[in-house]
Amino acid sequence: MNSGHPVAHGAQRPPAICLLGPTAAGKTDLAVQIVQRFPCDIISVDSAQIYREMDIGTGKPDAATLARAPHRLIDFLDPAQAYSASRFREDALREMQQIHAAGRIPLLVGGTMLYFRALRDGLADMPASDEGVRQRILLTAEKEGWAAVHAQLAQVDPESAARIHPNDPQRLQRALEIYLVSGETMSAFHRREMRQQARDSLPFTLHFFALQPDDRAVLHDRIARRFRGMLEQGLVAEVERLYARGDLNLGMPSMRAVGYRQVWRHIAGELSFDAMVEQGIIATRQLAKRQITWMRSWDNLHSFNSEDPETQSLLLNLIDGIAI
Incomplete structure (x- = not known):
């Protein structure tokens, strides 16, 4: 475990817990454990799970999991619509304020590192999309x-x-x-970003924790099994329904999501089934590599090995100190 800096409250600012990690690292399962032990509400930090009609390929929690641990900021946007990191920051801060007002602690969980950075640092006033x-x-x-x-x-x-x-x-x-x-x-x-100003004005103290396997081969194996599992659950049929809508294309952020692009190309006759599986797994590994690279440069990050049986108790003990 890389303990980073000690966990401490900012002056008079309520805490928020951020659980980062690459795809297939087991973040959702751990988040459910946290919710069952502490007064936390989950906010998803995932640029694909925001979309409706995209359940299997995004790894969206199933109904039983959502019943035990409801997630905010999932399943609210049509796949034809765009979404931005700046809008995520606005939406997340609104949800965090609501959770805090209810006397609970925001638990932000996901692997979209740009969203975490937008929340922590703010964003420059970028030009609108053209x-x-x-x-x-x-x-x-x-x-x-x-x-x-x-x-x-x-x-x-x-x-x-x-x-x-x-x-x-x-x-x-x-x-x-x-x-x-x-x-x-x-x-x-x-x-031109005023990062420190954004951090100082943030109405919460963010505590960052990362979950990832120390052995990259373990993560690669989990990614392959996860992708094949999605295919068994009906990923191709899910993308076929999206393809049949007629208003979506591969230029849209929703259809560029890992897995969807490869299955889309298979449906369009551009990839064989085997090539689609291979490319889907490779693309997911590349995504995980980028996520891990982002985390290496993260300040104040407490990193845990997802394969260590001690990880859950160590992390829960740290959160216990925050939740008091």
């Missing part, structure tokens, strides 16, 4: 690949290109879009 520019970028990616988009970004915003992996299409698209729309780089906008 659908025409986004479609042009997507067309380039379809014709030449995302590596070509990454190379284009590297020419105009080398700082962002160095931070963003060529296999991260959503962030690549947004970074290049910002430059094409505004003439300024995402890096320049980020430099």
Whole structure:
């Protein structure tokens, strides 16, 4: 266990618990245990679970789990709609205030690190999305690949290109879009962020905990079993229903979610079933790698090995000190 800095309350600010981790690390199961022991209410921090009609591939908790531990900020947006990190911050703070007003503690659980960062640091006032520019970028990616988009970004915003992996299409698209729309780089906008001001003005003290296996091979095995399990539960049929709607496409954030993109391409006849399974597992591993990379740079993070039988009791003891 990497204990980080001691857990301590900020002056007169109520606590909020944040449980981060890569996909398939077991965050939901642990969150349910926390809710059953402490007066906590869960807020999902997941950019895919926000969407309705997308249950299996997003790993959304089942009805029995939600009955024991209700989740806020899941299942409220149509897949054709867009959602942003800034909107998440607004929504999460509203939910956190409601939970605190009820005499309980917010428990934020998920793997969308950009949302956690937006909550903690605030966001620069980025330009609004431009659908025409986004479609042009997507067309380039379809014709030449995302590596070509990454190379284009590297020419105009080398700082962002160095931070963003060529296999991260959503962030690549947004970074290049910002430059094409505004003439300024995402890096320049980020430099103008008042991070400490955002942290100081946050009405909660955030306590960050991470759950991940120490052995990457264990995580890879869990990811493969999880993806195959989703297929057995009916993931292809779920995506077929989305495909049949006629108003969705692979340029939308909802359909770029890991697993959905690969199954969509299988339904469209672009991938065989076996290739879809292989690419779905690889894409999920790449997502987990990016999530772990984000966590390595996180301040004040208490990290726990998800495979250690002592982890649950150690984490619950730490939370006990916060919840008093």
